[in-house]
Amino acid sequence: MNHRHKHVWYGFLVMGIASLLWFVIRTGSKPSRAAYPCQKAALANASAWLGMLALPAIARRDALLAGPAPLRIVVLFLAAAAAAGIAGQAAGFFTSASSQPAGQVVDLRLAARRLPAGTSSDIYAVQGTTGADEGFQRLLEQMEGRDQSFYALFNRDDVLILKVNSQWDERGGTNTDLVKAIVEGVLGHPDGFAGEIVIADNGQAQYGAAGSGGRLDWERNNAVDQTQSMRKVAERFSARHRVSTVSWDRLTSSRVEEYSQGDARDGYVVDPSASPETGIIVSYPKFATRYGTRISFKEGIWDPASGSYDSERLKVINVPVLKSHSIYGVTAGVKHYMGVVSDRLAGHTPHRSVGTGGMGTQMARTRFPVLNVLDAVWINAAPGRGPRTSYSQAVQASIIAASRDPVALDYWAAKSILLPAARELGYGSVDSMDPDLTRRGSFGDWLRLSMKELQRAGYPVTLDLEKVSITVTSLEGFRLPASHRP
Numbered sequence: 001m002n003h004r005h006k007h008v009w010y011g012f013l014v015m016g017i018a019s020l021l022w023f024v025i026r027t028g029s030k031p032s033r034a035a036y037p038c039q040k041a042a043l044a045n046a047s048a049w050l051g052m053l054a055l056p057a058i059a060r061r062d063a064l065l066a067g068p069a070p071l072r073i074v075v076l077f078l079a080a081a082a083a084a085g086i087a088g089q090a091a092g093f094f095t096s097a098s099s100q101p102a103g104q105v106v107d108l109r110l111a112a113r114r115l116p117a118g119t120s121s122d123i124y125a126v127q128g129t130t131g132a133d134e135g136f137q138r139l140l141e142q143m144e145g146r147d148q149s150f151y152a153l154f155n156r157d158d159v160l161i162l163k164v165n166s167q168w169d170e171r172g173g174t175n176t177d178l179v180k181a182i183v184e185g186v187l188g189h190p191d192g193f194a195g196e197i198v199i200a201d202n203g204q205a206q207y208g209a210a211g212s213g214g215r216l217d218w219e220r221n222n223a224v225d226q227t228q229s230m231r232k233v234a235e236r237f238s239a240r241h242r243v244s245t246v247s248w249d250r251l252t253s254s255r256v257e258e259y260s261q262g263d264a265r266d267g268y269v270v271d272p273s274a275s276p277e278t279g280i281i282v283s284y285p286k287f288a289t290r291y292g293t294r295i296s297f298k299e300g301i302w303d304p305a306s307g308s309y310d311s312e313r314l315k316v317i318n319v320p321v322l323k324s325h326s327i328y329g330v331t332a333g334v335k336h337y338m339g340v341v342s343d344r345l346a347g348h349t350p351h352r353s354v355g356t357g358g359m360g361t362q363m364a365r366t367r368f369p370v371l372n373v374l375d376a377v378w379i380n381a382a383p384g385r386g387p388r389t390s391y392s393q394a395v396q397a398s399i400i401a402a403s404r405d406p407v408a409l410d411y412w413a414a415k416s417i418l419l420p421a422a423r424e425l426g427y428g429s430v431d432s433m434d435p436d437l438t439r440r441g442s443f444g445d446w447l448r449l450s451m452k453e454l455q456r457a458g459y460p461v462t463l464d465l466e467k468v469s470i471t472v473t474s475l476e477g478f479r480l481p482a483s484h485r486p
Contacts, residue, residue, distance in 0.1 A: 103171070103378065103391055103392060103393065103394040103395060103396055104394075104395045104396065104425065105395070105396045106381070106395055106396070106397055106420070106421045106424050106425065108127070108397060108399070108416070108417060108420055108421065108424075110125055110127060110399070110416055110417075110470075110472045111416070111470070111472070112470050112471060112472040113465070113468065113469060113470045114469060114471070115467075115468070115469035116469075117146050117147050117148070117469075118147075120467050120468055120469045121403060121404070121405035121408040121460070121461070121462055121467065121468045121469070122143075122146055122148060122403060122404070122405075122468070122469045122470075122471070123401060123402070123403045123405075123408060123409055123412055123468055123469070123470045123471070124139050124142040124143055124146075124401060124402045124403070124471050125139075125399060125400070125401040125402075125470065125471065125472045125473075126138045126139050126142075126399065126400050126401070126472075126473055126474070126475065127398060127399055127472065127473070127474040127475070128398050128474045128475040129377060129398055129399070129400055129475055130177065130224055130377060130398065131175040131176075131177030131178040131181065131223070131224070131375070131377045131400065132177035132180075132181075132223070132224045132225075133475060134475060135178075135181070135400050135475060136178060136181035136182060136184075136185055136373075136400065137181070137185070138473060138475060139373075139400060139401075139402055140185060142471045142473060143402070145471070146469070146471065148404075150185065150371070151189055151190060151191075153315065153370040153371055154186075154189075154195075154315045154370065155195070155313075156189050156191040156192060156193050156194050156195060157194050157195045157313070158195045158313050158314070158315050159195055159196045159197075159198065159293060159295065159301055159313055159314050159315070160186060160195065160196070160197050160198070160315050160316075160317060161198050161200055161295075161297070161314070161315070161316045161317070162179060162182060162183070162197060162198065162199045162200070162317050162319055163200060163201060163316055163317070163318050163319060163336065163337075163339060163340065163369070164179055164199055164200070164201050164230060164319050164339075165201060165319075165320055165321050165331075165336065165339060166201040166203055166214040166215060166216050166218075166230060166247070166339075167201070167203035167204070167207070167208040167209070167213065167214040167339070167387070168208060168209050168214075168387060168388050168389065169209040169210075169215075169218040169219070169220045169221065170209070170220050170221075170222065170226075170389060170390050170391050170394070171222045171321075171378045171380070171389040171390065171391060171393070171394035172209065172222070172321070172323070172380075172386070172387055172388050172389040172390075173218065173221065173222050173230075173321065174222065174230075174319050174320065174321045174375050175222045175223060175321065175375045175377050175378070176221050176222060176223040176228045176229060176230055176232075176233050177223045177224055177228070177377075178319065178373070178375050178377065178400060179199060179230060179233055179319060180228075180233045180236070182317065182319065182373060183197055183199075183233065183234075183237055183243060187237065187241055193241070195242070195313075196242040196243075196244075196289065196291060196293055197234075197237075197241070197242065197243045197244075198243075198244055198245070198246055198289055198295070199216065199230050199233065199234055199243075199244070199245045199246075200245065200246040200247070200248060200285075201214055201216070201247070201248065201339045202214065202247075202248035202249055202251075202252055202285065202339050202340065202341070202342065203215070203247075203249050203339070204249065204252055204338075204342075204343050204344065205249040205250075205252050205253065205344070206343075206344075209388065213249040213252075214247065214249050214339075215229075215247065215249075216229060216230040216231045216245040216247050217229045217230070217231040217232075220391075222321065222375075222377075222378060226391075230245050231245050242289075242291050244289055244290045244291065246287060246289060248268075248285045248287070248339075248340075248342075250266075251266050251267050251268055251285055251286075251287060251342075252268060252342045252343075252344055252345065253342075253344055253345065254266065254267030254268060255267060255268060255269075255270055255345050256268065256269060256286060257269065258286065258296060258299060259286070259294060259296060259299075259302040259304070259309075260299070260302075260307070260308075260309070264294075266285075266286065266287040266288060267285075267286060267287075268283050268284065268285055268286070268342040268345050269283065269284055269285075269286050269296070269298070270282075270283040270342065270345050270346055271283065271346075271365075274349055275353075275358070275361045275365075277356075277357070277361065277453065277456075278353045278356045278357045278358040278360070278361045278449065278453060279349055279352065279353045279356055279358065280341075280346070280349050280350050280353035280356075280358035280361050280362060281346040281347060281349045281350070282341070282346070282361065282362055282365045282366065283341045283342045283345055283346045283350070284296070284297040284298045284340060284341070284366045284367075285297050285340070285342075295314060296309065297314075297316075297340065297366055297367055298365070298366045298367060299311060300312070300313060300314045301313045301314055314367065315370045316367050316368075316369040316370065317369060317370060317371050317372075317373060318333055318336055318337075318369035318371070318372040318373070318406065319372075319373045319374075319375060320332050320333050320335075320336035320372070320374060320375065321374075321375040321376075321378075321379075321389075322374055322375065322376040322379045322380075322397075322413050322417060322418065323379055323380035323386040323387055323389055324380050324381065324382055324383055324384060324385055324386035324387075324418065324432070324433055325384075325386050325387055326384050326385065326386065326387070327354075327355075328354050328355060328443060328446065329432040329433050329442060329443030329444075330410065330413075330414050330418065330432075330433050330435075330443045331386060331387050332374060332406075332409065332410040332413055332414070333369075333372040333374060333406035333407075333409050333410050334359045334360065334363070334406050334407060334410050334447065334450050335354055335359055336359075337359045337362045337363055338350060338351060338354065338359065340362060340366065341362060350362065354446060355440075355441040355445070355446045356446065356449055357446055357448075357449025357450045357451075357452065357453050358450075359450050360449065360450030360451065360452070360453030360454045361450075361453045363406070363450075363453075363454060363459075364453055364454055364456070364457035364459065365457075368454075368459055369404075369406065370404070371402055371403075371404055372402060372403055372404070372405075372406045372409050373400065373401075373402045374400065374401045374402065374403075374409055374413055375400060376397050376399040376400060376401065376413065376417050377396070377397065377398055377399065377400065378394040378395065378396055378397070379394065379395050379397050379417065379418065379421060380393060380394060380395070381395045381397075381418055381421035381422045381425060381427070382422070382425075382427060383422060383427055383428075383429065383430050383431075383432045383433055384432055395421055395425065397417055397421060399417060401413065405460070405461045405462065405468075406461065407447065407450065407451045407454065407461040407462060407463050408461065408462055408463060408465070408468045410435070410447060410463075411435045411447065411463040411465065412465060412468065412470065414433055414434070414435045414443070415435060415436075415465075418430075418433045419433055419434060435447055435463065447463065448463065451463060
């Protein structure tokens with residue numbers, strides 16, 4: 001080996017061993033970290049560099065056997081390390097393609113803060129849930145413990161809109177197991193539920209997983225049983241209860257007037273002018289359900305006999321999925337109201353106004369949700385990669401949370417779930433998801449502007465977590481999947 005080749009050989013040796021040591025130290029006692037992007041790169045580098053050294057030496061078997069003992073030991077070590085790395089990567093590939101759940105897993109530890117009931121906003125969180133278990137029931141028990149009963153939010157004969165995310169398939173949409181659990185919770189009203197449940201969203205009839213907007217009957221869904229769509233959830237209950245789905249995509253290009261103005265058509269009502277504060281032109285759906293109930297998202301339930309609205313009978317439960325966003329940093333409860341507006345009929349002012357607080361205006365001028373239930377069972381923690389989230393890109397956080405305050409919930413979720421998950425996964429800059437950074441148009445900036453719009457309308461919202469009571473519990477006996485335990 002000449003002098004020049006010797007330097008190259010030792011360079012490869014240092015790079016290979018350094019990559020291997022990084023992989024071992026960073027993975028530590030948590031095998032799940034081996035699936036992180038930086039770990040995969042380190043293992044690949046170790047395998048490649050060490051293999052380049054070991055394999056040529058093994059090929060020259062006679063020279064190797066004749067060489068000094070230390071050299072033979074080093075070469076055999078390199079060969080074993082390279083083989084282990086290659087085998088590990090192959091095993092990981094075949095395992096993930098068969099028995100293991102797609103995506104990665106993070107093990108987060110949420111902190112609780114107990115403040116006197118009635119003196120603060122409240123956030124309730126459950127860890128260790130898949131959505132298809134007792135997680136939502138445990139959340140309701142938490143609310144009862146704080147004298148904020150779920151069943152005090154609506155009456156037995158009310159009409160409830162479950163506002164979900166249906167623009168994206170796979171993990172980009174709201175977890176259908178969680179939606180099913182919410183429907184079951186509503187139907188479990190102690191006085192016997194005799195009202196109606198509508199699962200709805202507007203994917204804007206554009207973009208989305210299929211390039212044509214949202215659907216409530218995706219083939220690939222966010223659920224344990226990935227064939228379980230929103231429509232299948234509704235059909236599960238519709239034989240005995242008034243539960244249905246409505247896609248506002250089919251209405252989003254039809255401009256109509258209110259029922260009170262003599263217009264019985266389904267479509268979107270659009271304000272004549274933009275908000276001077278945020279620039280949004282407010283719009284909202286008006287439609288009849290399969291059971292003949294006439295709903296104005298803003299005005300309430302229309303009674304044609306009396307020619308009047310019953311605003312109190314209409315309630316909204318906001319059910320967003322937590323994920324990053326390529327433009328606005330984070331999608332959660334507040335931004336989720338982009339699925340209420342008609343972006344087309346409102347001149348695309350709604351989406352542009354997210355960065356100026358427009359979703360706060362939209363909530364304040366139409367209908368504020370009685371509860372926000374955040375789906376963080378599977379999240380997209382990759383900064384700037386959302387809102388589309390494939391099975392392989394998703395990260396299992398196994399958390400659901402709820403609050404009547406969407407601003408506090410969004411701030412807390414970004415700080416307690418998205419940012420820790422992104423850092424645990426080894427992503428670089430996470431500034432786009434940090435609610436404490438307030439440069440113009442950033443997540444932290446527009447969340448504060450949305451808060452001001454809601455406060456101006458009289459809603460008690462906050463992003464000061466010192467004024468927020470946080471209740472956290474885990475499902476009894478919860479354990480991470482065997483291959484992902486810490």
